Amino acid sequence: MDANLRKRHKYSWLLLAIILPILLILIIKDLDFNQPENVSYEPNGSSSNDMVAASLVKSKGTYILELNIKSPLRSASSVVYALNMKGEKGTKLGQINGAGSYTFPSEKEIQGIIIQDILKNQEILKLEF
């Protein structure tokens, strides 16, 4: 390197050493590091079969349905509905696209779920908590 490149190199690092910490501090200051400790999850029921495991937890006054689809449901369009207090199909919670983990928020407590193929209008499975 010649003298000019060495100078450019030095000033580049001086600039980075000043600007990056400022940016990182501004990013960090809005983060809530205590959030995971403060959140408590109360289990409110669960159920599972060979294909699906579902559990309902309550956190900060909101219900969260955790769904683990273990194997593909062989359906082009699978929609998850909540079971209401009477055990009937209630509010639509969301859609699932394949195997994997899903979470759906719910304002009310639910008694279970129904997964339906809405194209064929067929019930794929029903789980009660």
Place this chain on the structure above:
Amino acid sequence: MGLDYKMVLWNKHKKTYDKIIALGMVLYLVLFIALTLAFNPETIAETMIIRAFGSLAVIMLHIILVIGPLSRLNPQFLPILYNRRHLGVSMFLAALIHGVFAIIHFHTLGNVNPIYAVFTSNMDYGSLTNFPFQVLGFLALLILFFMASTSHDFFLKNLSPNVWKGLHMLVYVAYALILLHVFLGAFQQETSIFTIGILVLGFIVISSLHLVAAFKESKVDGFRGEKDTGGWLKVCDVHEIPEDRAKIFSVGEKRVAIFKYDGKLSAIHNVCKHQGGPLGEGKIVDGCVTCPWHGYQYLPHNGQSPPPFTEKVATYELRLDNDIIYINPIGLEEGTEVEPILC
């Protein structure tokens, strides 16, 4: 010192170096996957690939960035500088796999172009904490692509070492973008003090090493020796230079390396014609000044590479008075023969 261009020039040492790089990468990936399966078995394959290659690229970038200053601060680290370009290209490949998988995984299921989706899926450009971090990673990947694709000696020769080196300093911009990309990406998904700690520690180590090395170099650049009546510059006592080694001094805006070998002294311009390596930090091997960066060689008494190679550097006249070395600050044409002085 190549006579022609080949896709990649490998010698025994480069092959060993490359094997170590490949083995290190494979070991890291295996370890990452094994730990993920042990502690987080629900992680899907795509996520595992994205995280494994992303973290590998970040670790490799940190290693690449500490090699330069470590070598300037301690010559024992010079061997790891030897094939840094291959390490850089390997790091780019790891970053590319991370980027491609991330784009496929997150942006190919929509009805817009995936690259367009990278820039538009999160439009919170006004927020620092929720800034679209994928854009930063994408821009860093473009810089790394540019650097990897121009890393060959063909571009070095045709752009000139000065321009090439200046362009490749863009790696510092890429580092800043990647640091912010990882910070924001990690935080927007999971706030982890461990991740913050590692990244902050890495940044402190890298920036401190670069600054310490830069200020050390500034001291050498600031050297202003006294001149005698004939305009020759007094540099040092002859005993300050170890056998087959050199001392580096600034003569005006240029650096000169004064070598001591076989009871003789010769001075040549300190900058290697290949990549601008510091010849004065190398040593005399087989009668030739050998650049510590990539092994380019020059004869000390005329600054010429031994035949059939054609590189040449400027030479300088020396004088010895009562064991004190004086140098004529006006350099001679590159490759000019200068009779070495006896010491």
